[in-house]
Amino acid sequence: MSLLVVGSVAYDGIETPFGEVDRILGGSATYISLASSYFAKKVHLVGVIGNDFADEDIELLKSREIDLNGLQKDNSGKTFFWKGKYHYDLNNRDTLDTQLNVFEKFDPVIPDQYKDVKYVALGNIEPTLQQKVLDQVNTPEFVVMDTMNLWIDITKDALKETLKGVDLLVINDSEARELSDEPSLLKAADKVMAMGPKNLIIKKGEHGALLFTDDEIFSAPAYPVIDIFDPTGAGDSFLGGLLGWIDYTDDLSTENLRKAVVFGSVMASFCVEKFGPERLKNLSEKEIYDRYREFRDLSRIPEVQ
Numbered sequence: 001m002s003l004l005v006v007g008s009v010a011y012d013g014i015e016t017p018f019g020e021v022d023r024i025l026g027g028s029a030t031y032i033s034l035a036s037s038y039f040a041k042k043v044h045l046v047g048v049i050g051n052d053f054a055d056e057d058i059e060l061l062k063s064r065e066i067d068l069n070g071l072q073k074d075n076s077g078k079t080f081f082w083k084g085k086y087h088y089d090l091n092n093r094d095t096l097d098t099q100l101n102v103f104e105k106f107d108p109v110i111p112d113q114y115k116d117v118k119y120v121a122l123g124n125i126e127p128t129l130q131q132k133v134l135d136q137v138n139t140p141e142f143v144v145m146d147t148m149n150l151w152i153d154i155t156k157d158a159l160k161e162t163l164k165g166v167d168l169l170v171i172n173d174s175e176a177r178e179l180s181d182e183p184s185l186l187k188a189a190d191k192v193m194a195m196g197p198k199n200l201i202i203k204k205g206e207h208g209a210l211l212f213t214d215d216e217i218f219s220a221p222a223y224p225v226i227d228i229f230d231p232t233g234a235g236d237s238f239l240g241g242l243l244g245w246i247d248y249t250d251d252l253s254t255e256n257l258r259k260a261v262v263f264g265s266v267m268a269s270f271c272v273e274k275f276g277p278e279r280l281k282n283l284s285e286k287e288i289y290d291r292y293r294e295f296r297d298l299s300r301i302p303e304v305q
């Protein structure tokens with residue numbers, strides 16, 4: 001099986017209460033690809049980089065055997081740059097700077113050899129670009145999409161259009177409320193699913209995630225990470241771990257979706273332990289499965305008569 005990942009490849013500046021970095025590899029497609037590479041047989045990354053993209057970052061992606069044939073290099077400008085600041089409540093961040101650079105003219109072109117992929121991850125980029133990807137692939141079995149408040153604010157109609165072709169939307173609680181104009185999360189979920197996505201995940205930051213399918217709701221805990229250094233990329237790592245697991249198992253049953261949600265949470269919990277994608281560079285299988293078991297034990301609810 002193989003997995004197509006489309007999204008931003010970026011350099012990020014990050015400020016958290018625990019430290020600061022001026023420039024570190026980031027971007028939605030970067031985190032999704034790295035996290036999914038621990039499960040998926042092959043990850044194909046589609047995105048754009050500029051003339052400042054460092055060889056060592058290419059090497060990092062290659063070291064995880066991510067296929068970069070769909071990564072365009074645009075020598076006319078710099079790589080997308082984003083700067084964010086987190087406060088003590090790490091669930092909220094302020095965007096301090098966004099420089100689109102080569103991203104401004106990005107036109108995702110899906111190489112012919114990827115058009116028959118079964119699994120597609122639409123990382124956080126403008127919804128019209130996500131739609132362009134869907135227009136090029138043949139009949140993927142499962143399309144997962146992320147988005148952000150910015151697109152709900154400025155391109156809601158286009159976003160709703162793209163949602164029609166999506167099997168699973170992964171958003172956080174504030175995005176779900178904003179998209180549906182509905183404060184109750186359960187009602188918000190109903191309204192968002194009525195827009196098209198067959199399944200929905202609402203992430204609640206350090207409080208876990210809810211999975212809505214057509215016949216059930218599953219509540220997954222979040223791993224109580226002792227030292228959160230940097231939440232950047234947690235959402236994308238969640239998506240990557242989740243879809244990587246689905247690709248690996250090739251199983252879309254509700255039971256397996258539950259496992260996928262926990263593997264997503266596992267990858268997000270690793271991501272936040274260090275700045276940028278550092279922690280996703282070389283995890284062992286044992287670390288990943290051990291943490292999965294910790295998650296399982298964490299929410300084991302005893303039977304009552």
Ligand code: AMP
Nearest residue numbers: 008010026027082124232233234235236
């Ligand atoms: P998250 O998983 O939500 O923490 O995603 C963090 C990543 O999103 C960062 O590495 C940023 O480079 C990327 N990002 C921030 N703003 C945008 C945007 N407007 N479009 C695409 N990617 C973005």
